[in-house]
Amino acid sequence: METKRNEEEGMASTALPSFTILSLLLLAASSCISAGTHEAFLQCFLKKTNSSSSASSSLIHTPDTPSFYSIHNATVRNSRFASTSGATKPTFVVTPKTGSDVQAAVTCGKATGLHLRVRSGGHDYEARSSYSNGDPFVIVDLANLRSITVDAAEGTAWVGAGATVGELYYNINAQTKKDTVAFPASLCASVGVGGIIGGGGLSAMSRKFGAAADNVVDASIVDVNGRILDRELMGEDLFWAIRGGSSASFGVVLAYKIRLVSVPPTVTVFRVNRTLEQDLSNLVEKWQKVSHDSSDDLFLRILTIAVGAGANRTILATFEGMLLGGRDEFLSALQNSYPELGVEANDLIELKWIESTLFFAGYPTTDTSLLLDRRPYRNRTFKAKSDFPREPISADAWDKIWKYLLDAVDESLQIIISPWGGKFEEIPEDAIPFPHRKGNFINLQYFLFWPDSPDEVNQKHLDFMRGFYDFMAPYVSSNPRATYFNVKDLDLGTNKIGNTTYSDATVWGKNYFRGNFERLARVKALVDPDNYFWNEQSIPPFSA
Numbered sequence: 001m002e003t004k005r006n007e008e009e010g011m012a013s014t015a016l017p018s019f020t021i022l023s024l025l026l027l028a029a030s031s032c033i034s035a036g037t038h039e040a041f042l043q044c045f046l047k048k049t050n051s052s053s054s055a056s057s058s059l060i061h062t063p064d065t066p067s068f069y070s071i072h073n074a075t076v077r078n079s080r081f082a083s084t085s086g087a088t089k090p091t092f093v094v095t096p097k098t099g100s101d102v103q104a105a106v107t108c109g110k111a112t113g114l115h116l117r118v119r120s121g122g123h124d125y126e127a128r129s130s131y132s133n134g135d136p137f138v139i140v141d142l143a144n145l146r147s148i149t150v151d152a153a154e155g156t157a158w159v160g161a162g163a164t165v166g167e168l169y170y171n172i173n174a175q176t177k178k179d180t181v182a183f184p185a186s187l188c189a190s191v192g193v194g195g196i197i198g199g200g201g202l203s204a205m206s207r208k209f210g211a212a213a214d215n216v217v218d219a220s221i222v223d224v225n226g227r228i229l230d231r232e233l234m235g236e237d238l239f240w241a242i243r244g245g246s247s248a249s250f251g252v253v254l255a256y257k258i259r260l261v262s263v264p265p266t267v268t269v270f271r272v273n274r275t276l277e278q279d280l281s282n283l284v285e286k287w288q289k290v291s292h293d294s295s296d297d298l299f300l301r302i303l304t305i306a307v308g309a310g311a312n313r314t315i316l317a318t319f320e321g322m323l324l325g326g327r328d329e330f331l332s333a334l335q336n337s338y339p340e341l342g343v344e345a346n347d348l349i350e351l352k353w354i355e356s357t358l359f360f361a362g363y364p365t366t367d368t369s370l371l372l373d374r375r376p377y378r379n380r381t382f383k384a385k386s387d388f389p390r391e392p393i394s395a396d397a398w399d400k401i402w403k404y405l406l407d408a409v410d411e412s413l414q415i416i417i418s419p420w421g422g423k424f425e426e427i428p429e430d431a432i433p434f435p436h437r438k439g440n441f442i443n444l445q446y447f448l449f450w451p452d453s454p455d456e457v458n459q460k461h462l463d464f465m466r467g468f469y470d471f472m473a474p475y476v477s478s479n480p481r482a483t484y485f486n487v488k489d490l491d492l493g494t495n496k497i498g499n500t501t502y503s504d505a506t507v508w509g510k511n512y513f514r515g516n517f518e519r520l521a522r523v524k525a526l527v528d529p530d531n532y533f534w535n536e537q538s539i540p541p542f543s544a
């Protein structure tokens, strides 16, 4: 049901005739929420959780408690919003210990009209779990709801949505006491389970097992009416939507039940650096075919960045890979299909799968207890975007891309070039909302970072990023220009009319979800017709 449409002019798809096309990004209505509403929410929540006052409750934190600001930003991974004027902080932070505490937050929020934002790992690229563009809100931080129960016999696990991926990996290994049981969630260990599954979930094993959300078999959610529903009670439409379709639009997910996967007792990893002078453009051109067409057991990605100054300025490309298999097998696979990379036996490291998760998360150790450290290992001020080329990018084009990076001497822009193919090609595009399947060749992520700065400096970097995104357009998908939802980008579908910024959901909805956007909007209309679960990029309700 793809309809041709003009993104530039923000025209609505004809398939969605009665859609509200533009929604206010900067909510003018925010001033309508009064101090009375805040007090009403507080009293309602205290009553429902049997607390006599906010001072005696460990479940709600108000701005007059000294710890409020540190609780607020404890897990905000993108520090850009700490210095962005107009980034609104929460009215309260709620830290539920049980599902019924979450029910209380939803019931009171709905009754008083105060919105909630759910936070799992806090890694949202636009920090939408911790800030808003003016709309008053309460954070429901699920950090205490992170129990993980593995059923080794069934090959499944229930994981609390507030757990981090590192905690999940650690517990799978510790509870099964087997190095051959695993899960494909993400490369980064401090990402939250709630966000990663709610948006997809890409890991070093995606080519073998698909996205994290492809491996979910049940869930527990608090819906807008404050009920706790499992898969059977919520029905297949809602269960479909919360696997990659922005769970924040549909309720508060308490836990997901996942299907574990089998890996060999030994896997092999490597990481080597190459520079522009080592025929990088041809190397990357060749990599695309090798990485796309190789065995599903193989993962090989490239991270590139311009480094150095003057005559020393060059592109540094870090190639890193994993084979679900041993060193000899990996070496012969690489030497046969990709001799140009020049990987040697002593570049290859044999590990247990659980140790490989530390390798990709950037820890220079095999001490798996580090996976239990929930803190982000580095906070950064950043802006990111992602793209899906549908055919290989030529060596000539890579030359132009490197020149763009080399010329931008004031910018640190990393391009993460990831393989596609494998399992992604087998799963139908509408199986779950995550739509990036057959027809994509590789995945690109542009990650621009800079030191904490005032607004006007941030703006300069954001403008550079927009320019780079325009520059990349000829090499990537179009109509829609597909983007990974977990690389959230508030620029998409955003237009300024006068002094007011509007967000066109039919633009970003197609960027993120392609043909699945319409079904998401219909499910939204079924389960949350009044659009209580709202944020700057939540699915709008649509009923035909």
Ligand SMILES: Cc1cc2nc3c(=O)[nH]c(=O)nc-3n(C[C@H](O)[C@H](O)[C@H](O)COP(=O)(O)OP(=O)(O)OC[C@H]3O[C@@H](n4cnc5c(N)ncnc54)[C@H](O)[C@@H]3O)c2cc1C
Pocket (backbone or CB within 6 Å): 077, 117, 118, 119, 120, 121, 122, 123, 124, 125, 127, 128, 129, 142, 161, 162, 185, 186, 187, 188, 190, 191, 192, 193, 194, 195, 196, 198, 199, 200, 201, 202, 203, 246, 247, 248, 249, 251, 252, 253, 254, 486, 487
């Ligand atoms: C350093 C870094 C590394 C990353 N690495 C990877 C990677 O390897 N692979 C990959 O696929 N992605 C990766 N990401 C992107 C990541 O998947 C997304 O940012 C993801 O949304 C983060 O989830 P979170 O729970 O940590 O974030 P949060 O900010 O807590 O949540 C993200 C969004 O989901 C909503 N949400 C969270 N929990 C729930 C819930 N229980 N119910 C309803 N809504 C909820 C939030 O309200 C918010 O809108 C990375 C991000 C960062 C910052």
Ligand SMILES: *[C@@H]1O[C@H](CO)[C@@H](O)[C@H](O)[C@H]1NC(C)=O
Pocket (backbone or CB within 6 Å): 048, 049, 050, 100, 101
């Ligand atoms: C609050 O107390 C009531 C009555 O004792 C009880 O039914 C309810 O479960 C309690 N709620 C919570 C969240 O503890």
Ligand SMILES: *[C@@H]1O[C@H](CO)[C@@H](O)[C@H](O)[C@H]1NC(C)=O
Pocket (backbone or CB within 6 Å): 069, 073, 076, 077, 078, 079, 081, 082, 379
């Ligand atoms: C947390 O808050 C402090 C004080 O406002 C601020 O300096 C810091 O940058 C914030 N950190 C993040 C990650 O937002």
Ligand SMILES: *[C@@H]1O[C@H](CO)[C@@H](O)[C@H](O)[C@H]1NC(C)=O
Pocket (backbone or CB within 6 Å): 271, 272, 273, 316, 318
């Ligand atoms: C690759 O380059 C990075 C960044 O300069 C450096 O930290 C790392 O040690 C290098 N790795 C190897 C194997 O040389």
Ligand SMILES: *[C@@H]1O[C@H](CO)[C@@H](O)[C@H](O)[C@H]1NC(C)=O
Pocket (backbone or CB within 6 Å): 309, 310, 311, 312
């Ligand atoms: C290039 O690097 C070399 C070796 O580190 C250094 O001596 C030289 O000054 C650098 N040149 C420039 C222009 O930075």
Ligand SMILES: *[C@@H]1O[C@H](CO)[C@@H](O)[C@H](O)[C@H]1NC(C)=O
Pocket (backbone or CB within 6 Å): 073, 074, 075, 076, 375, 376, 377, 378, 379
């Ligand atoms: C990231 O920011 C949080 C909140 O400011 C802080 O607790 C944490 O220590 C920071 N991490 C690093 C590595 O700076």
Ligand SMILES: *[C@@H]1O[C@H](CO)[C@@H](O)[C@H](O)[C@H]1NC(C)=O
Pocket (backbone or CB within 6 Å): 498, 499
């Ligand atoms: C738009 O913003 C400018 C600068 O802040 C201000 O001078 C002008 O009055 C605003 N216009 C409207 C219509 O609000």
